[in-house]
Structures are given as C-alpha cells and as structure tokens.
Amino acid sequence: MVESKHPWKAWIYLAPAIVLLLIFTVWPIINTVRMAFLEGYSSMSAVGGMQYNFGFGNFKQVLQYKDFLSCLTNTMLLCVLTVPISTILALLIAVCLNAIRPLQRLLQTIFFLPYVTNSIAIGMVFAAMFNMVGSAFGSENEIVITAGIINNVIEFFGGTAVNWINAGSTYWANITVMVVYIVWNALPFKILILLGGLQSINKQYYDAAKVDGTSRRRVFTKITVPLLSPMLAYVVITGFIGGFKEYSSIVGIFGDDMGPTGDPRRLNTMVGFIYDALANKQGRASAAALILFGIIFVVTMINLYVSKKKTHY
Amino acid sequence: MSESTMKVMQEKDLRKVTSSQKAVKIAVQFMLYAFLILMAIIIIFPFYWMLISSVKSLSEYRLSVPTLFPREILFSNYVEAFNQANLGRLFLNTLYVGLVSTLLSLVITVLSAFAFARLEFKGKNTLFALLLATMMIPGELFTITNYATVNAFGWMDSFTVLIVPFLVSVFYIYLLRQNFMQIPNELYLAAKVDGTSDLKYLWKVMIPLALPTLISITILKMMGAWNSYVWPRLVANKEEYRLITNGLRNAFTESTGDVNIPVQMAAVAIVSLPLFLVFIFLRKYIMKGVSRSGIKG
Incomplete structure (x- = not known):
C-alpha cells in the first residue's frame, strides 16, 4: 500500500458513494429507530406540528394487531416449509448431477433457468396453471369449464380436483401453491452453490471409502454431507433471510390483494405489512421493520451458532 | 471334482x-x-x-381436456398483449432507467472500490467494516424513510426517484474491491514511478483487469431494473415513468378466475424473453455474480 501525499484524495474518490449512503442508508437507519419509538408517528401530522410521546407504544400496538399476527404466521409458515424442502431437494439434485457425466451441462443449465426469471411474471404463469375457470366449488351447480393444468394432472392420476387459488379456496390450498412456487424459485441458487461445493470435494476421500468398501449411504452421510456443511449452512441462512422477506412471489400469484378473491390480505407477509403502513403510519411501519430485522438477526445468529457446532471445515 | x-x-x-x-x-x-x-x-x-x-386461442385454452400442443398457432395474442399493457413504452422506460443507473453506479463503485483497495487514509478499515455491516439490514427498513425523503425532495413520479436511491451498492463495492486487491501492488508502484496519475492507472490497468466483475455488476444491475416491482410501484406509478414489471402486474390485475389467460401469457413471455437472452449469452457472468452474492437481481 502506498502512503499517499494527499490523504484527502481518497475522500474525493469516496465522496459520491458517501453522500448517497448518508442520505439513503444512514439517515433511514437513524430515522426508522426514531419513528419506531415515537408513539403513533405519522409524517403527515408531524409536518402539521404534532408532538409524539416517546415509548414502546408502536411495538405494543403492532404485536397486538391481529393483521400483524396473521402476517407473522404466514411468513413463519412459508419459511419453515420452504427452506427445508428446497434445501433437501437441491441437495438431492446436486448430488445426482455430480454423479453423472453425459447431459450434465444441459441439465445444469435447465436447473438454473428459474433464477433468471421475474418473480411477478412467472407467478402469473403459476396462477394460470392452478387457476380454475367456472363456478366455484360448493355452489349448487358445479360447472367447471377449465380445471387448470395442475388439476388435470391430478385427475389423470386418479385424484380429485382442488380449488387452489380461486374464490372460496382454503388457506392450506393457497399455502401449498405458495410453497410449490417458492421452492421452484429457490432451487436454482441452492443447486448452484451445492454443486459448486460438491465439485470442490477432494476425490481422495471417495477413493479411500471405495477401498474400504463403504456403502453408498455411509459415504453420503459421513463424507459428502459433512464436507458440504459450510455450503449447506450458507444456503439455509440465505434461505431463511429471503424467506422472512417473502413478498413479491405472493403478489405474482395473487396480485396486490395478497389473497384469493373475496379474502384479500389473507396471505400478507411481514414485508407486506410494512408496505401497507409505509405511506402514512410510519411509526407502525418502523416498529414492524425493526421487529423483522430483530427476527432475521436472531435466526441468523442461531443458524450460525448451530452451523459452527455442526460444520466441518 | x-x-x-x-x-x-x-x-x-x-x-x-x-x-x-x-x-x-x-x-x-x-x-x-x-x-x-x-x-x-x-x-x-x-x-x-x-x-x-x-399462442392458443381462448376457446382452445378453455378446453376441459387441455391440449399439450396448440392446434393452431396464434400470434395475435402477442399483438394484443403488447398493446393492452403498453409494453413498448414500459420497455423504453425500463431500458432508460437501467442504462443510466448502471452507468452511474459503475462510476461510483469503481471510484470507491479503488479508494478502499489502493489508497491509504485514516479510518479506512473502520469505514469499510461499517459499510459491510449495513448489508445485514433488510432493505424494507430503508424504504420507509426513503419514501418520505424522496417525497420531501419532490422527486415523486420521475426517473430520478427510480435511479438515485439505489446507485450505491455496498455489495458491488465489496466485490470490486476484492478484485482490485488481487491486482499486484507492484503494477501500481511502477505506474507511480512512471508518473502515471491515479485516474489514468485506474482506467488503463485496473478496469481492464477487473472487467469480468464489472460485467457481472452490469448484468445484475440491468436485471434489477427489469425485475424491480415494489419501489417503482410506490414512487413512480404514473404511466410515463412506469417500469415493466409493475406495468405487467398493473395491466393484468386479475390472474385468477375467468380472464384471458393466453394474452396474459403472451405478455409474460415478452417480459421474460430479454432475461432468457441475457441468460443464454452471458450465463458465465451471471453464475459468477450469483454464487458470490446470493442476491437476486
């Protein structure tokens, strides 16, 4: 490193970045904390000269708010369901991909495709696949014009059609659709990372196991998984962080209403809750954002703690 | 025997x-x-x-037993989708925002990464650590205040509001700094001895050597503009400034029930096509950027 004759020169290089960061990153952090602790803060009435009490009122209000609890449940539920499913599936696919030669590159490319898509646009495709045209289930004359391709497939294998996302659909049907879509969306990144990890494992471990006549399952649980554990920890942590911020995949399928026709906001998430309050209930939005940050922080710390104990480097 | x-x-x-x-x-x-x-x-x-x-007709799409291959291929859905969602306008808006923000973002990123990688100043490591710490905070936390800030600046419904707040990405600075650090310091010393200015050295030596990282950043930034939904919907929902993803969702608010799905799918296909082209031709750079970031778009 060179000792510059002009120490101020570095600050000129940094100036544009620092100015923008001060306005759009540092100030928001300070301001969000401030607004979160001013009870019932709203910037509209703040301009009008209204004074606010300092306290935990916003947090209390948010936590007692029924809508927030449903947002929290939805977010947690989607996280707890999608992260393990997508991680296990991605691990299986990555291990299989790593064990084949012909077609490997082609399949790898196909598995990466969902990554470069627009989650709103492809959400609309999923909605079309689950969509049912015709009178809703439970009405007197059930005339289904188009059951949707997913229902067609289910019926082909002898099942009965389900009202997935239309008016009158059940909560669990909606959640199932969301889980399918989120897992589909989450796979490519996880496969990419895990396959990269697998390819960097030293072949000598496998050769040694072969000499000892170790069974495939033992090789998998005693060599592959432990040596892959740093990457597994990484995809689980980023999966949880992404999961707690779930929002646009739901907009993709259900639209801005965040729920099936007749039951808007049913699938609203934490981030959705923040956006709903953002324009005129900043106190509430800030408190919710800090709670979200707290949850992400705690979950990440737990993950790091567990993975530190379980990962082998 | x-x-x-x-x-x-x-x-x-x-x-x-x-x-x-x-x-x-x-x-x-x-x-x-x-x-x-x-x-x-x-x-x-x-x-x-x-x-x-x-490419199906609405009546073919609505058959109770679906056809896995369309009986007749209808391109009129694409024309209808293009007009209904005003995709031409949305496309130009998005391209403009994407290009300008990528260009400005690259300049800012290169300058700061250079300062962090090559220049010496007081508090450098502390400042860098602080920047990295902000990456932990969910973006939604910034949005609440930024919404009020851009409102106070009078930027609502403009291209500025879509470009300026996201010009600096700590992650890109980090990525490029790591890349710059790998370039041997001897090159810099030699340039200094020859009396080359910092800017010329940056332009002639460091940028060419870090080109793959810069390309990765460009792609991620362009894809970000293409896929951004929440912020544009909040602050620039007027037709003249609307970006493509938001426009798509706005043009087809109903995605369930008895709606013209073939036209919707044509619109979705048009919006997805550029992403696929980028993917096909620049896969290497995307995968590289992705495997180091875990950030979508």
Missing part, C-alpha cells in the same frame, strides 16, 4: 460378481437420470406452459 472344473467354477463366480456389480451400477445410473429428468421436466414445465398457452 477335478481341480480344473473348480477353477472354471470360480471364474464363473467372479464373472457373476462383476456382472452383478455392473448391473447395480447401471441401475443406479438409470435411477439418477430418471430422477434428474423428472425434476428437469417439472422445472421447465411452467415455461413450456407459458409458451404454448400464449
């Missing part, structure tokens, strides 16, 4: 063992391929369904 027959039998056994091992191996390979191909079909099916639905 004579010795020779025993030997023959042993050889037979051995052959049996190796052939059964081979059979197991083939069976395992078969299962691997079966699983992978099944998963690949599931992954690719939505794209297939989007494409074939986009």
Whole structure:
C-alpha cells in the first residue's frame, strides 16, 4: 500500500458513494429507530406540528394487531416449509448431477433457468396453471369449464380436483401453491452453490471409502454431507433471510390483494405489512421493520451458532 | 471334482460378481437420470406452459381436456398483449432507467472500490467494516424513510426517484474491491514511478483487469431494473415513468378466475424473453455474480 501525499484524495474518490449512503442508508437507519419509538408517528401530522410521546407504544400496538399476527404466521409458515424442502431437494439434485457425466451441462443449465426469471411474471404463469375457470366449488351447480393444468394432472392420476387459488379456496390450498412456487424459485441458487461445493470435494476421500468398501449411504452421510456443511449452512441462512422477506412471489400469484378473491390480505407477509403502513403510519411501519430485522438477526445468529457446532471445515 | 472344473467354477463366480456389480451400477445410473429428468421436466414445465398457452386461442385454452400442443398457432395474442399493457413504452422506460443507473453506479463503485483497495487514509478499515455491516439490514427498513425523503425532495413520479436511491451498492463495492486487491501492488508502484496519475492507472490497468466483475455488476444491475416491482410501484406509478414489471402486474390485475389467460401469457413471455437472452449469452457472468452474492437481481 502506498502512503499517499494527499490523504484527502481518497475522500474525493469516496465522496459520491458517501453522500448517497448518508442520505439513503444512514439517515433511514437513524430515522426508522426514531419513528419506531415515537408513539403513533405519522409524517403527515408531524409536518402539521404534532408532538409524539416517546415509548414502546408502536411495538405494543403492532404485536397486538391481529393483521400483524396473521402476517407473522404466514411468513413463519412459508419459511419453515420452504427452506427445508428446497434445501433437501437441491441437495438431492446436486448430488445426482455430480454423479453423472453425459447431459450434465444441459441439465445444469435447465436447473438454473428459474433464477433468471421475474418473480411477478412467472407467478402469473403459476396462477394460470392452478387457476380454475367456472363456478366455484360448493355452489349448487358445479360447472367447471377449465380445471387448470395442475388439476388435470391430478385427475389423470386418479385424484380429485382442488380449488387452489380461486374464490372460496382454503388457506392450506393457497399455502401449498405458495410453497410449490417458492421452492421452484429457490432451487436454482441452492443447486448452484451445492454443486459448486460438491465439485470442490477432494476425490481422495471417495477413493479411500471405495477401498474400504463403504456403502453408498455411509459415504453420503459421513463424507459428502459433512464436507458440504459450510455450503449447506450458507444456503439455509440465505434461505431463511429471503424467506422472512417473502413478498413479491405472493403478489405474482395473487396480485396486490395478497389473497384469493373475496379474502384479500389473507396471505400478507411481514414485508407486506410494512408496505401497507409505509405511506402514512410510519411509526407502525418502523416498529414492524425493526421487529423483522430483530427476527432475521436472531435466526441468523442461531443458524450460525448451530452451523459452527455442526460444520466441518 | 477335478481341480480344473473348480477353477472354471470360480471364474464363473467372479464373472457373476462383476456382472452383478455392473448391473447395480447401471441401475443406479438409470435411477439418477430418471430422477434428474423428472425434476428437469417439472422445472421447465411452467415455461413450456407459458409458451404454448400464449399462442392458443381462448376457446382452445378453455378446453376441459387441455391440449399439450396448440392446434393452431396464434400470434395475435402477442399483438394484443403488447398493446393492452403498453409494453413498448414500459420497455423504453425500463431500458432508460437501467442504462443510466448502471452507468452511474459503475462510476461510483469503481471510484470507491479503488479508494478502499489502493489508497491509504485514516479510518479506512473502520469505514469499510461499517459499510459491510449495513448489508445485514433488510432493505424494507430503508424504504420507509426513503419514501418520505424522496417525497420531501419532490422527486415523486420521475426517473430520478427510480435511479438515485439505489446507485450505491455496498455489495458491488465489496466485490470490486476484492478484485482490485488481487491486482499486484507492484503494477501500481511502477505506474507511480512512471508518473502515471491515479485516474489514468485506474482506467488503463485496473478496469481492464477487473472487467469480468464489472460485467457481472452490469448484468445484475440491468436485471434489477427489469425485475424491480415494489419501489417503482410506490414512487413512480404514473404511466410515463412506469417500469415493466409493475406495468405487467398493473395491466393484468386479475390472474385468477375467468380472464384471458393466453394474452396474459403472451405478455409474460415478452417480459421474460430479454432475461432468457441475457441468460443464454452471458450465463458465465451471471453464475459468477450469483454464487458470490446470493442476491437476486
């Protein structure tokens, strides 16, 4: 490193970045904390000269708010369901991909495709696949014009059609659709990372196991998984962080209403809750954002703690 | 039993063992391929369904037994989708915002990464650590205040509001700084001895050497503009400034029930096409950026 004759020169290089960061990153952090602790803060009435009490009122209000609890449940539920499913599936696919030669590159490319898509646009495709045209289930004359391709497939294998996302659909049907879509969306990144990890494992471990006549399952649980554990920890942590911020995949399928026709906001998430309050209930939005940050922080710390104990480097 | 027959039998056994091992191996390979191909079909099916639905007539789409290949291929859905969602305008808006923000963002990123990688100043490491710490905070936390800030600046419904707040990405600075650090310091010293200015050195030596990282940043930034939804909807929802993803969702608010799905799918296909082209031609750079970031868009 060179000792510059002009120490101020570095600050000129940094100036544009620092100015923008001060306005759009540092100030928001300070301001969000401030607004979160001013009870019932709203910037509209703040301009009008209204004074606010300092306290935990916003947090209390948010936590007692029924809508927030449903947002929290939805977010947690989607996280707890999608992260393990997508991680296990991605691990299986990555291990299989790593064990084949012909077609490997082609399949790898196909598995990466969902990554470069627009989650709103492809959400609309999923909605079309689950969509049912015709009178809703439970009405007197059930005339289904188009059951949707997913229902067609289910019926082909002898099942009965389900009202997935239309008016009158059940909560669990909606959640199932969301889980399918989120897992589909989450796979490519996880496969990419895990396959990269697998390819960097030293072949000598496998050769040694072969000499000892170790069974495939033992090789998998005693060599592959432990040596892959740093990457597994990484995809689980980023999966949880992404999961707690779930929002646009739901907009993709259900639209801005965040729920099936007749039951808007049913699938609203934490981030959705923040956006709903953002324009005129900043106190509430800030408190919710800090709670979200707290949850992400705690979950990440737990993950790091567990993975530190379980990962082998 | 004579010795020779025993030997023959042993050889037979051995052959049996190796052939059964081979059979197991083939069976395992078969299962691997079966699983992978099944998963690949599931992954690719939505794209297939989007494409074939986009060229079906509405009456064919609504058959109770769906056709897996369209009977007649109808391109009129694309024309209708293009007009209904005003995709031309949205496309130009998005391109403009994407290009300007990428360009400005690259300049800012290169300058700050250079300062962090090559220049010496007080508090450098503390400042860098603080910047990295902000990456932990969810973006939604900034949005609340930024919404009020851009409102106070009078930037609502403009291109400025779509570009300026996201020009600095700590992650890109980090990525490029790491890349700059790998360039041997001797090059810099030699340039100094020759009396080359910092800016010229940056332009002639560092930028060419870090080009792959810069390309990765450009792609991620352009894809970000293409896919951004929440912020544009909040602050620039007027037709003149609307970006493509938001416009798509706005043009087709109903995605369930009895709606004209073929036209919707045509619009989705048009919006997805540029992403696929980028993917096909620049896959290497995307994968590189992705595997180091875990950030979508």
